[in-house]
Amino acid sequence: MYIAFDELPPHARLWIYQANRPLTEGEQAELAPLLKAFAADWSSHGRDLHASAVLLHDQFLVLANNESASSASGCSIDKSVNFVRELESRFGVSFFDRTQLAFLKNDKVELVPMQELKNKVAGGEISENTLYFDTLVNNYGDLQANWPREAKSSWLSRYF
Template sequence: MYIPFNELPPHARLWIYQANRPLTDAEQDKIKPTLQRFAEEWSSHGTGLQASAELLHNQFLVLANNETAAAASGCSIDKSVNFVRELEQQLQVSFFDRTQLAFLKEGEVELISVQELKKKVSAGEISENTLYFDTLVNNYGELQEAWPRPAGNSWLSRYF
């Protein structure tokens, strides 16, 4: 069962996939109906999930499920991963590249490789107050309250 993204309860579980490039308006328009259809059909052991899907900041695909209505099983999570992989092929984009970190700089998403991070911190280009899109956020309430969050308030704090 589809639920609009902005109507998710704070405890709804999230899976955030970061694209390796911004999605164009045309690409977003093309896949938005596909996202809603996936959320409508997403199920766990035959039980429909209370699910949603959204594109944020032109670069993040977020799948969500209200776990109190029905929990996502391993099989249903596998279905979602396969769905995201199909989108990758369709859009010629990667949603599984974990070597890039996303920061909000001057109103734009900026990707920085993990290898560049120490250098950027040393140069003062990234500080503990630089806003970071932490893809480890796992519920809707946290996404609404603190996303992006200061890098110093994430797993990146060890770099400061």
């Protein structure tokens, strides 16, 4: 069952997939109905999930489920991963590259290879106050309140 993203309860569970590039306006127009259709059809052991899906900041695919209405099972999570892999193939984008970190700089998403993080911090390009898109955020309430969040408030705090 599809739920509009902005109508999710704060405890709704999230899965965030970061693209290795921003999706174009044309790609986003093609993607939007695919996301809605997936969320509407997403189920767990024959029970509809109360789900939503959206692309944020042109680059972050977010799948969500209201777990208090119906929990996602391993099989339903596998379905979502397969769906995201299909999107990768269709749009020529990677959603599973965890070696890139995303920051908000000058109102744009900037990707930084993980191996360059220490140098960027040492050079002052990334500070503890730089806004970081933490893909480990796992519920809608945290996404709304703290996303992106200051790097010092994430697992990156050890670098400062």
